[in-house]
Amino acid sequence: MELTVKGQAVYAHTGGRPFDPARPVIVLIHGAGMDHTVWSLQSRYLAHHGRSVLAVDLPGHGRSAGTPLPSIEELADWIVALLDAAGVAKAALAGHSMGALVALETAARHGDRVESLALLGVAETMPVHPDLLAAAALNDPSAIELVIGWGHGPRGHVGGAAAPGLSLVPGGRRLMQRARPGVLGVDLGACNAYVRGGEAAAAVSCPALFLLGGVDRMTPAKSGKALAAKVRGSEVILLSGIGHMVMTEAPNAATDAFAARFSAF
Amino acid sequence: MADAKFLKFDTLSLHAGQRPDPATGARAVPIYQSTSYVFDDTDHAASLFNLERPGHIYSRISNPTVAVLEERLAALDGGVGAVCTSSGQAALTLAIMTLMDAGGHIVASSSIYGGSRNLLAYTLPRFGITTTFVNPRDLDGFRAAIRPETRLLFGEVLGNPGLEVLDIPSLSAIAHEAGLPLMVDATFVTPYLCKPLSFGADLVMHSCTKWLAGHGVAIGGVVIDGGTFDWEASGKFPTLTEPYAGYHGIDFAEEYGPAAFIMRARAEGLRDFGACMSPMNAFQILQGVETLPLRMKGHIHNTRKVLGFLESEAYAENGSVAWVTHPELPDHPDHRLRAQLLPHGAGSIISFGIKGGRAAGRRFIEKLALFSHLANVGDAKSLVIHPASTTHAQLDAEALAAAGVGEDMIRLSIGLEDCDDLIDDLRQALRAATKA
Numbered sequence: 001m002e003l004t005v006k007g008q009a010v011y012a013h014t015g016g017r018p019f020d021p022a023r024p025v026i027v028l029i030h031g032a033g034m035d036h037t038v039w040s041l042q043s044r045y046l047a048h049h050g051r052s053v054l055a056v057d058l059p060g061h062g063r064s065a066g067t068p069l070p071s072i073e074e075l076a077d078w079i080v081a082l083l084d085a086a087g088v089a090k091a092a093l094a095g096h097s098m099g100a101l102v103a104l105e106t107a108a109r110h111g112d113r114v115e116s117l118a119l120l121g122v123a124e125t126m127p128v129h130p131d132l133l134a135a136a137a138l139n140d141p142s143a144i145e146l147v148i149g150w151g152h153g154p155r156g157h158v159g160g161a162a163a164p165g166l167s168l169v170p171g172g173r174r175l176m177q178r179a180r181p182g183v184l185g186v187d188l189g190a191c192n193a194y195v196r197g198g199e200a201a202a203a204v205s206c207p208a209l210f211l212l213g214g215v216d217r218m219t220p221a222k223s224g225k226a227l228a229a230k231v232r233g234s235e236v237i238l239l240s241g242i243g244h245m246v247m248t249e250a251p252n253a254a255t256d257a258f259a260a261r262f263s264a265f
Numbered sequence: 266m267a268d269a270k271f272l273k274f275d276t277l278s279l280h281a282g283q284r285p286d287p288a289t290g291a292r293a294v295p296i297y298q299s300t301s302y303v304f305d306d307t308d309h310a311a312s313l314f315n316l317e318r319p320g321h322i323y324s325r326i327s328n329p330t331v332a333v334l335e336e337r338l339a340a341l342d343g344g345v346g347a348v349c350t351s352s353g354q355a356a357l358t359l360a361i362m363t364l365m366d367a368g369g370h371i372v373a374s375s376s377i378y379g380g381s382r383n384l385l386a387y388t389l390p391r392f393g394i395t396t397t398f399v400n401p402r403d404l405d406g407f408r409a410a411i412r413p414e415t416r417l418l419f420g421e422v423l424g425n426p427g428l429e430v431l432d433i434p435s436l437s438a439i440a441h442e443a444g445l446p447l448m449v450d451a452t453f454v455t456p457y458l459c460k461p462l463s464f465g466a467d468l469v470m471h472s473c474t475k476w477l478a479g480h481g482v483a484i485g486g487v488v489i490d491g492g493t494f495d496w497e498a499s500g501k502f503p504t505l506t507e508p509y510a511g512y513h514g515i516d517f518a519e520e521y522g523p524a525a526f527i528m529r530a531r532a533e534g535l536r537d538f539g540a541c542m543s544p545m546n547a548f549q550i551l552q553g554v555e556t557l558p559l560r561m562k563g564h565i566h567n568t569r570k571v572l573g574f575l576e577s578e579a580y581a582e583n584g585s586v587a588w589v590t591h592p593e594l595p596d597h598p599d600h601r602l603r604a605q606l607l608p609h610g611a612g613s614i615i616s617f618g619i620k621g622g623r624a625a626g627r628r629f630i631e632k633l634a635l636f637s638h639l640a641n642v643g644d645a646k647s648l649v650i651h652p653a654s655t656t657h658a659q660l661d662a663e664a665l666a667a668a669g670v671g672e673d674m675i676r677l678s679i680g681l682e683d684c685d686d687l688i689d690d691l692r693q694a695l696r697a698a699t700k701a
Contacts, residue, residue: 016315016513016520037522044520045317131266149269157272160284163319164327165335165531166346166524167281169271174345174492174523251319 003085010082011063012036012054015047019054024115025091026262027079028055029099031121032187033136033147033179035062038096041163041251042258051262054091056082058099060183068186072098072194076105080113092262094118096247097219098191101126107208108200117208117231118258120246121216123223124197124230128188136185143184144176153215153243162251172245201230208234211257213242213249274341274457275558282336296548297329315513316520316532326535330544334551338477338487341456341554342469345492346527348535349485349547353452353472354380355540356486360448360468362538363504363530365416367393372410372417374401374431376424376669377450378472379656385419401429402598407436411443416501418445422461423453423592423612426652426676427669430592430599430606437465444499452476452643453612457561462491464606468526475643476613478553479560483546488530492523505529511537560645563681565610569593570684571677574691575617585695587618587673613680614642618673621699626651626675629698635682635690647680647687 001019003010012019012027013036026046028039036043036055043055058075060068069075079102083091092115095103100122107114135143148169156168176184208231212224221238228234237257239250247254272280286295302321304310312318321327331349339347350356361371373385375398385396399406401424411418418440420431433449440447446467451459455476461469471477473485496505496518505525508514512532517525535541553560572594578586592603592611603611619625629651630638636649640656650656653672657665662672679687 013519016515035522037520040521041319044315045312048312048315048317129266145271146266146269149271155284158280158284159282159336159340160333161282161319161336163346164321164329164332165339165348165527167336167339167344170339170343171345171492171524177493178523255318 003082005078005081005085008059009065010056010059010085012056012082012086013039013043015043015045015053015055017047017053019086020052021087023050023052024262025052025054025086025088027082027091027093028053029079029093029095029102030056030058030061031097031099032191033144033176033184035175035178037062037175038247042247042255045255046258046262049259051092054082054086060180060186068183069190070186071190072101072105073109073196075102075190076109079103079106080110083113089113090115092116092118094120094258095122096120097122097126097244098187101191101194101197104200104204105194105196107206108196108203111203111205114206116206116261117204118211118261119208120211120254121213121219121224121244122210122227123219124201124227125195126191126219128192133185133188133192136188139181139185144173147176147184148172150217151244153213153217153241153249155241156243156245156249168245168248172248197227198230201227204231207261209257209261210234210236211246211254212236212238213244213246214238214240215242216244218244277337277340278557279555281340282333294330294333294548294551296544298544299328300324316515324544325539325541326531328541328544328547330551331542331547334542334547334554335487337551337554338456338471338473339489342451342460342489343462343491344469344489345524347487347489348527348530349473349487349542351486351540351542352484353450353470353474353486354384356470356472356488357381357384357450359530359534359538359540360470360488361389361394361417363526363534364446364502365394366504368414369394370412370415371396371419372407372415373398374420374424375399376401376427376429377419377421378425378452381450401431404432404435404439408439411439411445415443415445418447419450421450421453422459422606423614425453426616426674428590428592428597428614428616430602430611432602433461433464433466433606437467440467441465444501446494453614454607455557455561457557458610458612459607462489462493467491467494473550474641476561476564477557478550479556479643479645480549480553481641481644481646483549485542485546485550488527490524490527490530494526496525509533560681561610564613564679567681567684567687568610568613568615568679571615571679571687571691574688575615578695579617585620585699587620590616613678615677615679617675617677618671619675619695619698621673623653623672625698626673627654629675629694630654632694632697633690634694635686636677642678644678645681647682648678650676652676
């Protein structure tokens with residue numbers, strides 16, 4: 001569906017069902033350089049199990065207009081503007097990587113608007129190697145190779161995709177190659193600059209699920225667990241053998257975790 | 266920062282798409298000889314049917330053994346996904362049916378497999394889909410043949426029977442300027458020798474029956490989606506960019522992004538046209554793919570040795586060979602393009618002319634002992650055919666010339682026997698055929 005947020009056209013995929021703000025809403029927030037299609041194996045399920053889904057393309061990403069926002073804090077405020085535009089008082093937020101930081105910060109800054117959290121592939125800080133930052137800033141294709149190469153766990157590189165016939169690594173690469181020039185650089189810069197993770201975690205007052213890949217090399221599970229320990233009453237699910245791309249490497253585990261917490265029948 | 270590490274081609278040939286069977290620990294890919302799969306519960310069933318969850322429902326649409334082969338071939342070619350089919354012909358048909366409706370038009374190389382030509386020239390027009398054929402070296406001809414209703418450009422990496430090298434980068438640019446995808450049949454080269462997606466093609470197809478399998482025991486095909494074509498920007502592909510009533514209103518581009526084409530090909534094409542690959546065939550083809558790098562090295566080694574022999578015969582004062590064609594030969598018109606697109610070898614098909622024309626060709630075939638006379642290519646065993654006395658026997662000399670097939674043309678598919686044995690066999694058959 002098309003929305004107007006802060007005067008700009010925004011696209012959010014609704015999982016194959018019309019968006020109804022009267023139903024419990026979940027917002028799915030993608031990671032750096034990606035778009036709503038990373039959630040294609042979860043968004044349809046949630047939409048057909050009682051949730052209204054907004055798998056959003058962040059500003060400058062996918063089908064949304066504008067330019068990418070340069071900080072996690074601005075993105076968190078933007079999520080609230082998105083909820084306003086959609087007529088939603090309170091929503092569950094699920095985010096991956098950069099999107100997880102955005103969800104976390106939104107819950108900390110705007111606790112009254114967030115029902116619950118699901119954070120995938122997340123850590124208190126996400127320092128980005130200067131070489132990767134530089135490559136992304138220059139739109140050097142090697143930046144995507146670094147993200148995709150390090151982002152998938154060893155099993156992800158071998159494959160064995162749950163979706164018949166799909167190949168995870170080339171699929172991730174093509175998704176990132178579709179991003180507009182400059183987008184990945186801004187996104188990675190926002191991740192690198194974010195230092196409020198611990199503070200934000202302490203301020204979260206809603207239920208929070210951490211879905212962590214056991215062999216995540218970008219946000220190691222150890223760091224994810226440390227962040228989870230700072231959120232009161234949080235729950236951690238550790239997925240053995242899974243890398244950073246949790247929802248594509250382990251789509252059924254992610255959907256099962258969502259189903260147990262977000263289905264709204 | 267350390268470079269990202271990706272599994273190399275030889276490793277992917279053995280492992281891509283497979284994890285040891287979780288139920289039994291089996292290291293080999295099990296043959297899931299099952300039509301259907303038990304649902305966990307009614308909600309699981311509904312979720313699978315509605316594409317809310319990935320998984321298997323019925324082996325016409327997907328099968329665990331076939332899925333390993335699909336993912337492996339997608340990984341080897343660098344595509345986002347693949348669908349295996351009952352034959353290479355089925356793969357071509359599936360791709361076309363996914364892209365266009367009646368009224369659609371294709372611009373295709375005139376130098377393609379006869380079966381593909383039959384489909385495009387004679388069969389599809391009955392369903393309202395027409396094709397304009399263009400010499401594969403005539404790039405302006407491709408551009409000129411594009412019409413408003415054109416939906417696909419198509420060619421083979423190596424032409425058949427002329428062994429022309431398709432200028433994939435240039436054709437890709439022509440296709441994309443017109444908002445069209447380029448599909449390339451890479452059967453003759455396999456991803457070991459050429460990955461068309463890396464040169465700008467959008468879709469790749471193979472007859473898996475040939476070099477990918479290598480053993481000559483299973484028929485199969487595959488279509489691979491590069492995930493590169495922007496169907497929405499083109500605006501010419503409503504099957505991929507508009508809600509599909511046949512599948513709960515899914516807009517495939519919106520839902521699956523780069524995997525739109527391959528998801529529609531499976532969800533509609535396999536479901537409705539039903540040309541699926543059997544799990545046994547997938548298993549057999551997988552055995553071949555595991556040794557693809559080793560076999561292709563052997564094919565190329567032997568091909569170069571045989572080329573050397575045939576060239577020596579062609580240059581000899583009283584030699585039995587009139588001419589030899591292979592893209593690796595310096596006098597081949599596409600030799601430079603070959604170096605760019607096929608740096609590790611230009612396949613193991615050789616065409617040559619035997620002195621003495623049609624009659625000598627027939628005698629040559631009959632005198633060969635190791636080469637098998639049959640209508641296939643890409644087997645581990647060496648194969649031979651004399652088109653003028655077999656596949657094209659009904660054509661007179663003029664019609665043969667129009668088809669690019671001389672009366673003297675012999676086509677060899679060089680296998681993996683000891684190349685000295687192959688050369689000995691060719692030598693004795695040539696002498697016997699041309700002496701008479």
